[in-house]
Amino acid sequence: METEKIRVMWFVPPLLALVASQDAQAMTVHADRNCSSDEQFDALVAGDVDAVVTSMDNVIGWNRRAGPRDFRVVAQVERTTPLTVVARPQLRNLHDLRGADLLVDAPDNGFVVALRAMLRDAGVASDAVRLTPAGGVKERFDALVAGQGDATLLGPPFDSMAVASGFARIASVQESYPDFPGQGVVVRKAGEANPNVAAWLRALERARRRISGNAESARQAVLAAGFPGTVAEAMIAQNPGSLRPTTEGIALLIAHRRSLGLVGADNDYWTIVDDSMVEQCMGGMK
Template sequence: MTTRRKLLATAGLALAVTLPLAACGGGDDAGTDTVQVAVLGPGSLQWLHAIAKDQGFYDDHGVTVEDIQVQNSGSLVQAVASGSADAGIALGDNVIKAVDEGADIKITGALIQKPALRLYGAPGVEDIADLAGAQVTAGATEGGTYELMLYMLQEAGVDTAGLTPVAIANSSDRVVAMQNDQVQGALLIPPFDTLAEESGANLLGWHDDYWLETPAIVNGPWAKENPEAAAGFTRGLADAARFFADPANQAESVRVLQEYADVDETAAQAAYDFISENDIFSPDLSIAEEGLTNIAEIGAAVSGKDISGFDPADYIDDGYLE
């Protein structure tokens, strides 16, 4: 399959919607616990999840995982908060917002502890200053990822007052939007950033600091009633993080992403190189609290909202990891 055909096939994932869900949790005849996990479309956000499934790490901890693909992170967090899903792999800013609004969910581990998102310009956009007054996408048109983009632009001296944000949930669709000149700038995750570069896009910037992009989350009441299942889900991901962090497993890690995201080896290898060389993944799912604090502080910097009293511990329960 050509890169172009792969890209268009992957872009179709944006059509996925939240499925009607049955009651969650429960065991099976083999004595394992079934955990229904809400996920986004295949890509590096769920790379450790894909490794955990491929290498049998969930099985090692006595859980069987059933994926429920949802359209966007907001829907994902809502599915976990409502109990329609037991657990999920979400975006950190959506989790903070949901908990602040009263959702009983907890972060049990950190998958992506520094932004995997990088800022790209469409073909012909070679300098970050060229994005002044442009149409741009960071996924949603508000919230953490858009605030991260605004912060990066403002730090580079770009006047963001004239930006037109466009909502495009998946990086694969953002690449197509850049090719079609629908947007002139976009935040992209691996491996789709490599596909964008192959089409002439230009890397403009990256925020190199802790910023909890992707945590593992659980429904609070479910986790209390099923602590072994919550621990099995979390520890399976932790084993996957340790597997990825071991250079001896590079080829296997690349293979998993290549198959999971349906991209060629070049794109998967480039994703591995960027993520491993820059410590994007937590090496053991441990949570750096400053990753949550930085989400709040960046949001405050671009919006002026009051974050006094923000405490990252309010969102975390790492007891299932230990």
């Protein structure tokens, strides 16, 4: 009888989780779609979930908030998170965002840090834009389409949906920062001893290997979840080479915070990541 179960939250189900769920003996995953990273933070603090899938920068920000300050990234579930700056059609480039109202999840943690770094690199001062919290990727897409704000960061499938609705694609995080990392599995430090988290990571690792050897099975899992074929191909392209968070990606997150004068610039890889469960599941599957 299946007894393993895990409670997770995410913005969009990651490919590895979709493929893992197709296993005939898959563990039970109770997954909720969250509307913001703050909702993820609250759920982890309250113990309502065992893990969340989120921007790895959130760990840096969350560990500086009032609260437990014991968050860690235990795995990376995609090579990178494709992020596009989508704006109203009259805005053609990052320079045009001066004076714009930018819809974000949170102003000081998560993917917004990469957006702020891109603006700084383009010569747009931080006080030249307004950052308006509007929730997760779906919520930001809905708000933009509804006429709120001037631009936002979107990932698949919402970036292509926005362009199809007449909005302009003006920049991408990956074009500016090729080492930008994908989302991570985040737990509180006590979760590192949770056997169900470890079991889920083993399931995700089996899925990662399955995708590497059989992309068509992954495509079918994405289609079965209701996503279009173009999204399936984009997700498959981001299948990570390992669940271990990349040192280059973590270093980039820290460098962005340092360049922007944000808290957390004194972090290093090991204050953000605990790869012990990934190492254990890799070692047990060789």
